[in-house]
Each structure stands twice: as C-alpha cells, then as structure tokens.
C-alpha cells in the first residue's frame with residue numbers, strides 16, 4: 001500500500017523537446033482558450049501545458065455557421081481557424097500569457113510554406129511562448145489545395161521552413177486522414193520536428209434529413225471525441241514504431257484508462273480536447289489517478305510504461321528495468 005505522501009514521489013514529468021513538463025497532460029488547441037477561461041474551475045498549475053488556438057498570418061473570420069454538430073460519441077467542428085492574425089495577436093494577446101502557472105504552447109497554421117515560416121519566426125521570438133505546435137492540417141494554395149499533413153514531401157517542406165526560423169521546441173501535429181501516417185511522421189522527424197502530436201480531427205459530415213442539407217455551414221468538418229479514440233491509439237502505435245522523438249497522443253481522451261492506452265501505445269504525453277467542454281476537471285483527475293495506477297503496480301515513473309504495449313517501439317529498451 002502506498003501512502004499519500006508516497007503518491008507524490010511518483011514521477012509524472014515528461015520531456016517534449018527542450019521542455020520538461022511537470023505533468024504529461026496538454027490541453028488541445030482550440031479546446032481550452034488560453035487557459036484563463038478555465039481558471040475558475042481548475043488549478044492551472046496542475047496541468048502540463050495549454051496549446052493555444054491556431055493563429056495564421058492574416059486574420060480569419062472562420063467558416064459560416066453552424067460550426068458545431070453533436071454526434072453520438074463526439075462532435076463535428078468546422079470553425080475554420082477563426083483568429084485575429086499574427087500581428088494583432090502579438091500586440092494584444094501574447095503578453096497576457098506571461099506568468100501563467102502552466103506552460104503555454106503556441107499553435108501555427110497556414111496556407112503556404114511562407115505563411116508558416118513568417119508566423120513561426122514572429123511567435124518564436126516571444127518568451128511567453130514555450131514551444132510551437134505546427135497545425136499542418138491545412139490546404140496548401142500553391143499545391144492545388146493539397147493538405148500539408150497528407151503528403152510527406154509537403155510535410156517535410158513546411159517543417160524544414162519552420163525549423164529554420166525558430167529554436168523553440170517544434171511539435172508537428174499529424175492528421176489521421178492519410179494512408180500511411182508512419183511515413184509522414186518519419187519525414188517530420190527528419191525535417192527537424194522535436195515531437196509529434198497525434199492526431200488532429202478525422203474528416204466527417206452530417207446531414208439534416210428534414211432539410212436535406214449538410215448540418216455544418218462548411219459542409220464537412222473534423223470529428224473529435226471518443227468516436228475517434230481507437231483511430232488515434234492505432235496512429236500513436238504506428239508512429240511510435242517509426243520515430244524516436246516524443247509523441248503527444250490525443251483523440252477522445254476522457255478518462256485515465258483512455259490516457260493509459262495512449263501511454264502504453266508509445267505516447268510520452270497526452271492532450272485533452274473535446275472532454276474539456278463537458279468537464280474541465282478531466283485533466284487534473286487524470287493526473288491524480290495516474291499516480292494511483294502507477295503506485296498500485298509499484299512503478300515510480302510514468303516513463304516506465306510508455307510503449308509497453310508496443311512490441312517494436314523504437315525507444316522500448318530505454319525503459320527496461322525502470323520499475324520500483
């Protein structure tokens with residue numbers, strides 16, 4: 001039996017590039033504002049990091065409404081990257097992130113390689129931002145609208161361009177809407193990614209049978225929540241066999257057991273998105289329950305279980321003999 005003080009000796013820290021997070025829980029981009037909105041409900045010091053809503057070079061109004069549709073095990077969203085653009089963001093928003101009790105990760109989206117490089121360079125100069133996540137699930141206007149994240153060559157190009165302009169920890173967020181996610185992950189690593197976020201939303205749509213119209217103003221959207229969890233666990237499993245950099249697993253995590261599936265598949269951290277809309281205390285509960293789970297098994301660190309369900313996990317040998 002582990003005492004309450006013993007529980008606090010359990011090491012939940014995780015390394016993502018040059019960042020050491022006290023807790024292995026990040027809040028998904030677009031699902032947690034900048035953290036401040038959740039402060040009345042949650043002690044922000046008890047979460048690993050907040051990933052901010054993606055910002056683009058130019059302001060964007062976003063997609064026509066409706067932008068959200070509930071589905072039986074999740075939701076479809078088509079927000080359309082609504083944001084004020086990088087110039088306004090730097091002038092009015094970023095300074096507010098200084099002194100936050102948790103790590104703040106910026107998220108960058110774009111429609112050309114130059115867009116990404118431009119925004120990464122500016123954001124990378126700000127000390128309030130600890131790391132940059134590249135949301136590459138956007139169409140490239142110079143390549144007939146092909147999505148950056150769906151082509152290894154385009155992924156490589158955009159990651160290299162970002163890597164050249166910033167020394168900040170670079171997390172590349174992969175899309176599940178591909179045939180071979182491992183090849184894209186490998187390309188992102190060799191182009192200079194420090195970590196991978198796996199996965200973004202899964203493409204989907206819903207139709208109103210009374211009006212015979214698509215239910216989203218944008219027609220199609222991205223599915224998130226528990227419906228996509230098995231897709232995400234498989235993606236983490238496959239990516240973990242292909243790369244040696246840390247993986248932040250995400251997609252439908254609502255409980256500690258859900259998060260554990262991702263750690264066992266090979267993720268070093270998890271990210272929680274849609275679950276925050278129904279219960280903002282989920283991330284803190286997961287941290288407390290992870291400690292109890294490890295203690296019951298006489299394990300002292302979270303890192304000792306990373307990849308344990310993944311034979312062939314690229315870093316598996318690093319964790320051998322770490323128990324007790």
Ligand SMILES: Cc1cc2nc3c(=O)[nH]c(=O)nc-3n(C[C@H](O)[C@H](O)[C@H](O)COP(=O)(O)O)c2cc1C
Nearest residue numbers: 028029030054077135200224225251252272273274
């Ligand atoms: C309303 C909403 C807005 C989102 N906005 C972004 C965004 O701006 N950038 C991004 O990279 N991902 C965005 N995402 C994707 C989430 O960060 C996350 O990767 C995805 O929803 C899967 O995790 P979940 O099932 O825990 O939500 C958004 C998701 C939702 C539901």
